[in-house]
Amino acid sequence: MLFVRLLACPRITESMNRSVFGLCLISSLIFFGLVCPLNSAEALTQESAYSRFVEHNPGVKAERERLEIARGRLRQAGVLPNPSLVYGQEGYPIGEPDTSFFEDQEFLIGVRQRLELGGKRDKRLELAQLELEAQQARYNDFLRLKRREVGSLFVATHFMQMPVSYTH
Numbered sequence: 001m002l003f004v005r006l007l008a009c010p011r012i013t014e015s016m017n018r019s020v021f022g023l024c025l026i027s028s029l030i031f032f033g034l035v036c037p038l039n040s041a042e043a044l045t046q047e048s049a050y051s052r053f054v055e056h057n058p059g060v061k062a063e064r065e066r067l068e069i070a071r072g073r074l075r076q077a078g079v080l081p082n083p084s085l086v087y088g089q090e091g092y093p094i095g096e097p098d099t100s101f102f103e104d105q106e107f108l109i110g111v112r113q114r115l116e117l118g119g120k121r122d123k124r125l126e127l128a129q130l131e132l133e134a135q136q137a138r139y140n141d142f143l144r145l146k147r148r149e150v151g152s153l154f155v156a157t158h159f160m161q162m163p164v165s166y167t168h
Contacts, residue, residue: 046154053150060146063139070128070135077121077128086110 054060088108116124 044154046151049154050147050150053146054143057146060143063142067132067135067139070132074125074128074132077124081114081116083111083113086112 086108090106090108091104
Protein backbone atom coordinates (compact mmCIF):
# COMPACT_ATOMS: atom_id res chain seq x y z
CA MET A 1 0.00 0.00 0.00
CA LEU A 2 2.79 2.38 0.89
CA PHE A 3 4.60 1.48 -2.32
CA VAL A 4 1.55 2.37 -4.40
CA ARG A 5 1.21 5.72 -2.66
CA LEU A 6 4.88 6.52 -3.25
CA LEU A 7 4.51 5.80 -6.92
CA ALA A 8 1.55 8.09 -7.05
CA CYS A 9 3.54 11.00 -5.65
CA PRO A 10 6.58 11.60 -7.91
CA ARG A 11 8.18 14.25 -5.65
CA ILE A 12 8.47 11.84 -2.71
CA THR A 13 9.80 9.04 -4.91
CA GLU A 14 12.43 11.27 -6.51
CA SER A 15 13.64 12.63 -3.15
CA MET A 16 13.77 9.12 -1.69
CA ASN A 17 15.72 7.87 -4.69
CA ARG A 18 18.19 10.70 -4.22
CA SER A 19 18.57 10.02 -0.50
CA VAL A 20 18.97 6.25 -1.08
CA PHE A 21 21.49 6.94 -3.84
CA GLY A 22 23.38 9.38 -1.61
CA LEU A 23 23.35 6.92 1.27
CA CYS A 24 24.68 4.14 -0.98
CA LEU A 25 27.35 6.44 -2.39
CA ILE A 26 28.53 7.56 1.06
CA SER A 27 28.56 4.01 2.45
CA SER A 28 30.49 2.68 -0.56
CA LEU A 29 33.04 5.51 -0.26
CA ILE A 30 33.49 4.74 3.43
CA PHE A 31 33.76 1.00 2.68
CA PHE A 32 36.34 1.42 -0.07
CA GLY A 33 38.17 4.05 1.95
CA LEU A 34 38.57 1.66 4.89
CA VAL A 35 38.93 -1.67 3.14
CA CYS A 36 40.80 -0.68 -0.01
CA PRO A 37 42.99 2.30 0.83
CA LEU A 38 43.91 3.30 -2.68
CA ASN A 39 44.93 6.80 -1.68
CA SER A 40 47.57 5.59 0.75
CA ALA A 41 49.28 3.25 -1.73
CA GLU A 42 52.98 3.90 -1.69
CA ALA A 43 55.22 3.75 -4.72
CA LEU A 44 57.03 0.48 -5.21
CA THR A 45 60.79 0.81 -4.97
CA GLN A 46 63.38 -1.69 -6.03
CA GLU A 47 64.27 -2.47 -2.42
CA SER A 48 60.65 -2.99 -1.39
CA ALA A 49 60.09 -5.23 -4.43
CA TYR A 50 63.09 -7.32 -3.41
CA SER A 51 61.93 -7.55 0.22
CA ARG A 52 58.47 -8.68 -0.93
CA PHE A 53 60.14 -11.24 -3.18
CA VAL A 54 62.19 -12.61 -0.28
CA GLU A 55 59.12 -12.79 1.97
CA HIS A 56 56.79 -14.55 -0.48
CA ASN A 57 58.93 -16.59 -2.91
CA PRO A 58 58.72 -20.37 -2.35
CA GLY A 59 62.27 -20.87 -3.67
CA VAL A 60 63.67 -18.54 -1.02
CA LYS A 61 61.63 -20.32 1.65
CA ALA A 62 63.00 -23.69 0.47
CA GLU A 63 66.59 -22.41 0.60
CA ARG A 64 65.95 -21.01 4.07
CA GLU A 65 64.62 -24.40 5.18
CA ARG A 66 67.74 -26.12 3.81
CA LEU A 67 69.83 -23.71 5.85
CA GLU A 68 67.82 -24.53 8.98
CA ILE A 69 68.31 -28.26 8.29
CA ALA A 70 72.07 -27.72 8.15
CA ARG A 71 71.94 -25.83 11.47
CA GLY A 72 69.97 -28.69 13.01
CA ARG A 73 72.51 -31.22 11.77
CA LEU A 74 75.27 -29.19 13.39
CA ARG A 75 73.42 -29.21 16.72
CA GLN A 76 72.75 -32.94 16.38
CA ALA A 77 76.38 -33.70 15.57
CA GLY A 78 77.46 -32.30 18.93
CA VAL A 79 75.38 -34.59 21.13
CA LEU A 80 76.21 -38.11 22.28
CA PRO A 81 74.25 -40.99 20.77
CA ASN A 82 71.28 -42.22 22.76
CA PRO A 83 71.91 -45.11 25.16
CA SER A 84 70.10 -48.34 24.48
CA LEU A 85 68.51 -50.86 26.80
CA VAL A 86 69.69 -54.46 26.34
CA TYR A 87 67.65 -57.47 27.38
CA GLY A 88 68.57 -61.10 26.84
CA GLN A 89 67.41 -64.50 27.99
CA GLU A 90 69.06 -67.94 27.66
CA GLY A 91 68.18 -71.48 28.68
CA TYR A 92 64.47 -71.27 28.05
CA PRO A 93 63.17 -74.79 28.77
CA ILE A 94 60.87 -76.14 26.10
CA GLY A 95 58.89 -79.27 26.85
CA GLU A 96 60.02 -79.61 30.49
CA PRO A 97 57.76 -79.58 33.53
CA ASP A 98 56.82 -76.22 35.08
CA THR A 99 58.81 -76.84 38.27
CA SER A 100 62.17 -76.43 36.53
CA PHE A 101 61.13 -73.34 34.55
CA PHE A 102 63.36 -70.87 36.39
CA GLU A 103 66.21 -73.22 37.37
CA ASP A 104 68.40 -73.10 34.23
CA GLN A 105 67.45 -69.71 32.80
CA GLU A 106 69.78 -66.76 32.55
CA PHE A 107 68.52 -63.19 32.20
CA LEU A 108 70.62 -60.28 31.01
CA ILE A 109 69.51 -56.67 31.46
CA GLY A 110 71.82 -53.75 30.77
CA VAL A 111 72.40 -50.35 29.24
CA ARG A 112 74.68 -49.79 26.27
CA GLN A 113 76.33 -46.47 25.43
CA ARG A 114 78.46 -45.98 22.35
CA LEU A 115 81.66 -44.09 23.02
CA GLU A 116 83.36 -42.48 20.09
CA LEU A 117 87.12 -42.72 20.18
CA GLY A 118 89.82 -41.40 17.90
CA GLY A 119 88.31 -37.94 17.39
CA LYS A 120 85.21 -39.19 15.53
CA ARG A 121 82.93 -36.73 17.30
CA ASP A 122 85.21 -33.79 16.50
CA LYS A 123 85.36 -34.89 12.84
CA ARG A 124 81.57 -35.17 12.74
CA LEU A 125 81.25 -31.66 14.21
CA GLU A 126 83.77 -30.31 11.72
CA LEU A 127 81.91 -31.94 8.82
CA ALA A 128 78.58 -30.51 10.00
CA GLN A 129 80.15 -27.05 10.35
CA LEU A 130 81.52 -27.25 6.80
CA GLU A 131 78.12 -28.37 5.50
CA LEU A 132 76.50 -25.42 7.27
CA GLU A 133 79.00 -22.99 5.76
CA ALA A 134 78.44 -24.48 2.30
CA GLN A 135 74.68 -24.18 2.66
CA GLN A 136 75.04 -20.58 3.90
CA ALA A 137 77.15 -19.79 0.82
CA ARG A 138 74.53 -21.42 -1.47
CA TYR A 139 71.77 -19.39 0.24
CA ASN A 140 73.70 -16.12 -0.08
CA ASP A 141 74.50 -16.87 -3.74
CA PHE A 142 70.84 -17.68 -4.42
CA LEU A 143 69.76 -14.38 -2.85
CA ARG A 144 72.45 -12.47 -4.78
CA LEU A 145 71.29 -13.91 -8.11
CA LYS A 146 67.64 -13.30 -7.30
CA ARG A 147 68.38 -9.72 -6.22
CA ARG A 148 69.96 -9.11 -9.61
CA GLU A 149 67.02 -10.75 -11.40
CA VAL A 150 64.41 -8.79 -9.43
CA GLY A 151 66.38 -5.57 -10.00
CA SER A 152 66.56 -6.04 -13.76
CA LEU A 153 62.85 -6.91 -13.94
CA PHE A 154 62.00 -3.92 -11.78
CA VAL A 155 63.98 -1.53 -13.98
CA ALA A 156 62.49 -2.99 -17.16
CA THR A 157 58.96 -2.71 -15.76
CA HIS A 158 59.60 0.79 -14.46
CA PHE A 159 60.75 2.06 -17.84
CA MET A 160 57.89 0.29 -19.63
CA GLN A 161 55.39 2.16 -17.48
CA MET A 162 56.89 5.57 -18.21
CA PRO A 163 55.00 7.62 -20.78
CA VAL A 164 56.68 7.66 -24.17
CA SER A 165 57.51 11.04 -25.63
CA TYR A 166 57.77 11.16 -29.41
CA THR A 167 59.10 14.69 -29.49
CA HIS A 168 62.82 15.24 -29.10
